[in-house]
């Protein structure tokens with residue numbers, strides 16, 4: 001049984017082609033599904049709740065160094081009962097102190113603005129037909145999102 005008094009200190013990772021059903025998730029394991037640009041894990045505090053993080057330029061970024069994984073930015077589960085907040089860095093869990101609600105709301109608002117800017121840029125790039133590299137990145141991302149939505 002999950003035990004919130006024994007939080008995980010280390011995380012392993014598994015690359016998967018399908019996101020495993022909740023009941024098949026192991027503790028202290030980050031499941032990475034590149035096909036859907038998503039990671040899933042059980043909350044590192046041990047509460048047993050599932051945490052899903054989308055990978056995108058405006059969500060989370062995954063770093064795999066061949067041995068361990070890191071996720072950035074931090075994972076703030078303020079919406080869960082445990083309100084845990086931590087980083088996964090090189091397979092290690094680093095705990096953050098509890099973030100006051102006002103700060104969480106400010107971060108959410110900033111995130112929303114970042115997304116709006118990102119999509120505004122996307123439209124601009126299409127109109128102006130600038131930087132081919134950037135266009136490739138954007139169209140690849142749009143493809144992924146279309147796939148996720150149609151899942």
Ligand SMILES: [Zn+2]
Pocket residue numbers: 043044045046047048049077080082083084
């Ligand atoms: Zn938790």
